[in-house]
Amino acid sequence: MSFAVPSDLEKEIDDRITHYPVSKRSAVLPVLHALQHHFGYIEEAAVEWAAAKLELEPIQVLEVVTFYPGFRQSAPGKCHIRVCRTLSCAMAGSYELMDKLCEKTGIDRSGVTHHDPIAVSADGKFSIEFAECLASCGTGPVCLVNDDFHEAVSDVDGLLSQYQ
Amino acid sequence: MSEEKSDLIDVQINGEWHSFPKGTRMIEACRQAGVEVPHYCYHPKLTSPGNCRMCLVEMGMPPRPRPGEDPPEPDENGHLPISWIPRPAIACANTIAPNMGINTESAMTEECRKGVMELLLANHPLDCPICDQAGECSLQEFSVEHGKGESRFREQKVKKPKNVDVGPRIRLDDERCIMCSRCIRFTDEIADDPVLGFTDRGSHTVLTVYPGHELANNYSLNTVDICPVGALTSNDFRFQMRVWFMKETKTIDVNCATGANVTVYSREDKIYRITPRQNNDVNSDWMPDSHRLNFHWIESDARLTDPLICDGENHRLATWQEALATSADKLAGLEGGEIAVIASARMTNEELLMTNRLIKHLGAGHVDTVTRMGEADGYLISADRNPNTNGVKLILGLDDPGSQIESIKEGIEQGRIKAVIALQENLVEDADFSAELLGKLDFLLTSYPLANPTADVAHVVLPSAGWAEKSGTMINVTGRLQRLNKVIDGPGLTLEAWEIVRDLIQATGGGNGIYSVTDIFTQLTQEVSEFEGLTWGQIGDLGIPLIETGETIPLLEREKERVARGLIVG
Numbered sequence: 001m002s003f004a005v006p007s008d009l010e011k012e013i014d015d016r017i018t019h020y021p022v023s024k025r026s027a028v029l030p031v032l033h034a035l036q037h038h039f040g041y042i043e044e045a046a047v048e049w050a051a052a053k054l055e056l057e058p059i060q061v062l063e064v065v066t067f068y069p070g071f072r073q074s075a076p077g078k079c080h081i082r083v084c085r086t087l088s089c090a091m092a093g094s095y096e097l098m099d100k101l102c103e104k105t106g107i108d109r110s111g112v113t114h115h116d117p118i119a120v121s122a123d124g125k126f127s128i129e130f131a132e133c134l135a136s137c138g139t140g141p142v143c144l145v146n147d148d149f150h151e152a153v154s155d156v157d158g159l160l161s162q163y164q
Numbered sequence: 165m166s167e168e169k170s171d172l173i174d175v176q177i178n179g180e181w182h183s184f185p186k187g188t189r190m191i192e193a194c195r196q197a198g199v200e201v202p203h204y205c206y207h208p209k210l211t212s213p214g215n216c217r218m219c220l221v222e223m224g225m226p227p228r229p230r231p232g233e234d235p236p237e238p239d240e241n242g243h244l245p246i247s248w249i250p251r252p253a254i255a256c257a258n259t260i261a262p263n264m265g266i267n268t269e270s271a272m273t274e275e276c277r278k279g280v281m282e283l284l285l286a287n288h289p290l291d292c293p294i295c296d297q298a299g300e301c302s303l304q305e306f307s308v309e310h311g312k313g314e315s316r317f318r319e320q321k322v323k324k325p326k327n328v329d330v331g332p333r334i335r336l337d338d339e340r341c342i343m344c345s346r347c348i349r350f351t352d353e354i355a356d357d358p359v360l361g362f363t364d365r366g367s368h369t370v371l372t373v374y375p376g377h378e379l380a381n382n383y384s385l386n387t388v389d390i391c392p393v394g395a396l397t398s399n400d401f402r403f404q405m406r407v408w409f410m411k412e413t414k415t416i417d418v419n420c421a422t423g424a425n426v427t428v429y430s431r432e433d434k435i436y437r438i439t440p441r442q443n444n445d446v447n448s449d450w451m452p453d454s455h456r457l458n459f460h461w462i463e464s465d466a467r468l469t470d471p472l473i474c475d476g477e478n479h480r481l482a483t484w485q486e487a488l489a490t491s492a493d494k495l496a497g498l499e500g501g502e503i504a505v506i507a508s509a510r511m512t513n514e515e516l517l518m519t520n521r522l523i524k525h526l527g528a529g530h531v532d533t534v535t536r537m538g539e540a541d542g543y544l545i546s547a548d549r550n551p552n553t554n555g556v557k558l559i560l561g562l563d564d565p566g567s568q569i570e571s572i573k574e575g576i577e578q579g580r581i582k583a584v585i586a587l588q589e590n591l592v593e594d595a596d597f598s599a600e601l602l603g604k605l606d607f608l609l610t611s612y613p614l615a616n617p618t619a620d621v622a623h624v625v626l627p628s629a630g631w632a633e634k635s636g637t638m639i640n641v642t643g644r645l646q647r648l649n650k651v652i653d654g655p656g657l658t659l660e661a662w663e664i665v666r667d668l669i670q671a672t673g674g675g676n677g678i679y680s681v682t683d684i685f686t687q688l689t690q691e692v693s694e695f696e697g698l699t700w701g702q703i704g705d706l707g708i709p710l711i712e713t714g715e716t717i718p719l720l721e722r723e724k725e726r727v728a729r730g731l732i733v734g
Contacts, residue, residue, distance in 0.1 A: 060361060
């Protein structure tokens with residue numbers, strides 16, 4: 001499938017770049033966010049598109065993409081779940097929450113590595129990864145599903161039913 | 165400080181006061197004061213990101229008086245006391261300030277170095293016994309001087325890609341990489357081919373070539389030279405020889421008129437490696453891969469090792485005496501107008517002076533050299549692929565080298581020219597003489613390092629030394645006189661071209677008292693006005709400007725501009 005940026009997205013990206021009048025390079029994060037938000041992940045063609053847009057070398061954009069765990073280089077599921085595993089949530093049961101979410105969505109995390117942290121369900125509906133602190137340490141365990149924030153998650157079935 | 169010294173700044177380094185120009189980096193001030201500051205990422209020809217932290221030093225400035233307090237009193241030399249700052253500063257990216265104090269020997273500085281070394285070694289493989297860099301590795305050297313001697317790290321070392329093919333000439337071991345980023349900056353800033361970068365930054369940082377690309381530009385091997393560790397290694401040199409066994413000889417590159425300064429590494433008459441040698445007037449710290457790797461022919465099976473004489477159909481081995489006597493016989497009955505001498509702009513000035521003597525002695529009526537023009541690459545490679553065209557112009561007095569070649573061909577065709585002496589040139593392959601045309605000659609003598617089609621049809625073939633097997637001087641494209649130094653002995657009975665020409669002159673009845681290449685240089689200083697008053701020693705390792713040519717070297721011009729903008733030290 002060839003990579004093409006729709007004109008309204010490009011317009012939005014061009015607008016974001018204008019917020020950084022001194023150096024286009026500074027706009028690399030907002031541009032990547034916009035691309036990931038639209039496409040769900042940042043493929044190689046997107047890296048090259050962003051580099052051309054910002055007058056950078058592709059390797060300079062790839063450096064940024066690989067630095068932030070928030071940027072994905074492969075396609076996630078329709079609903080992407082991030083489970084917090086930092087101290088408070090870990091103590092409040094985030095690992096159990098992860099296991100339960102995997103069980104209910106049928107996700108196999110055995111192939112997950114440091115460089116490839118995301119696991120996707122066979123039907124492509126759900127994907128999951130651990131995240132670092134989501135800034136709600138008093139209400140663990142917490143998780144993000146797409147852009148929705150869920151605190152003190154105990155009812156996994158109820159949570160998932162909102163995204164079926 | 166007095167008025168006329170106002171652009172100089174006084175800095176105290178390890179207790180001693182020194183003066184440096186304003187804008188000098190702390191690390192350069194220390195170097196000029198003879199104080200070494202260990203470093204990995206800093207390179208004077210590249211920008212300074214300050215990321216290795218090895219050059220941390222203790223720094224101080226005069227104390228600032230509190231409100232109502234008297235300012236500190238200067239001592240009899242005008243220096244104020246120094247109040248040491250309780251945190252270290254990197255010496256590579258900071259410039260000096262008036263009355264600054266730098267302490268590279270303090271407990272804090274030593275502690276910083278120890279800490280940086282411990283962190284760098286935590287994940288560094290201890291494979292020095294099989295690492296090509298061992299013996300010339302900054303990490304090894306600073307471990308000896310500043311390391312702890314033992315590691316407190318008890319965990320598993322991080323696994324990273326090994327034996328990665330990053331380009332046609334280079335291999336990468338990411339576990340050995342200490343993330344100094346010199347190679348990244350070189351490919352970006354000097355080679356204009358920014359394909360390298362750090363991905364997965366953090367504890368798993370890896371040096372990466374952008375997917376689908378390779379590090380293949382013609383300057384890529386310079387990254388191997390500036391890599392402070394064994395992360396980047398040259399495919400041509402890796403595992404060939406331990407560096408401490410090799411002899412280093414300073415000489416110059418002869419693949420183009422730039423005459424890049426090089427160090428040739430050899431052991432027992434075999435060359436293993438060539439690296440660029442710093443000369444800010446010629447090649448900075450760099451050289452092209454194509455020139456660097458063009459040395460393997462020196463040990464080719466095609467090397468001529470003995471003089472050869474053609475008896476009718478075939479060549480047979482001969483002694484030098486026999487070959488020279490045969491040549492003298494053949495030349496004896498000829499008029500000067502029947503003799504052409506084709507010399508080479510690959511010859512040294514000394515060889516050219518002897519050639520000029522031969523020309524005069526024989527009264528040769530036709531003289532030229534073979535040109536080699538290519539494309540300049542806009543970096544270091546000159547369009548003129550001959551190393552000593554300027555020497556040819558000065559010493560043989562040829563205003564337009566190469567312009568007589570066609571008329572020499574015509575002369576042979578018409579039978580006017582009966583003998584050709586082709587010194588250090590292969591006329592068939594490099595000057596478009598056909599073997600058939602050369603077959604018309606009564607006498608063809610050639611000297612060359614390798615067997616070649618011209619030698620095939622020559623009556624006398626004399627084996628000559630290659631560029632690494634002889635000494636002399638050459639004049640580069642900018643008019644700089646530089647020394648070519650002998651690295652190894654030539655194979656078999658080869659002689660340097662100046663010896664061959666000297667012996668030819670003697671065999672044909674001319675006498676001279678020349679026993680060494682420096683004898684000829686002395687005569688050059690007496691016979692060629694541009695050389696007047698020079699001595700062999702004066703040329704030194706870096707050469708001296710001899711003539712004005714108006715030519716510049718593009719890469720140097722760009723570096724000068726970057727120095728002027730304060731981006732690099734230079």
